[in-house]
Amino acid sequence: MYRKILITTDGSAVSKHTACAGVNFAKQMGADVLVLYVAPEYQYPVYVEIIPPSYPSEEEYLAQMRRVGQEHLGSVLRAAQDAGLRCEGLTAFADAAALKIVEVAEQRQCDLIFMGSHGRSGWGQLLLGSVTNKVLSHTSKPVLVHRLITEPGT
Incomplete structure (x- = not known):
């Protein structure tokens, strides 16, 4: 059904658990995985x-953010490789993360976007995360929103 799944991560513990759930879903589907971390663009003072x-x-900033991106992508890519999936990691730069996610999904011909209901900026269980909400409103691709019932480590 799905051949290529875009899995997003922001580096938070919640996001890492969601990304691993995305890897498990991709394994069930037999799909390739593209893991995406969107870093903020460089800001002049x-x-x-x-x-x-x-x-x-x-x-210096771009190099540092690429290193941070590799750290955030690493565990998800290892999980995908351990699951026997073809996978690729990408660090992209944008101030509007949601629009970059939609753009990458289009450019890389992903069939599905897999993301968490909340990430680093989530408001607990009250509202759908702002990035997730924006992705849902700006893409025509299917989006699977994964919601953790309990916080990681609890």
Whole structure:
């Protein structure tokens, strides 16, 4: 049914558990996996006239965020490989994470977007996460929203 599933992660504990559930779902479907971490774009300081020496350059920032992305993607990619799935990880840069998720799903021809109901910025169990809600409203692709009943570690 699904040949390629986009699994998102923001690096939070909840997101990692959701991503692993996505890997299990992909295994059941026999689908390939693309794991995506969206990092914020580089921001120049407000006081652009004088950039403090300790402020990272754009190149330093991008390199650091790629390392962070690899850390966040690593456990999910290992789980996919252990499950015998073809998988790929991608760190993308955007200030609007939801729109980047939709864009990557289109560009990489994913059949399904698998994401958590809440991530790093979730409001407990009260509201659907803002990124998830925006993805749902901006894509015509199917989105499987995974909801953890209990927080990881409880």
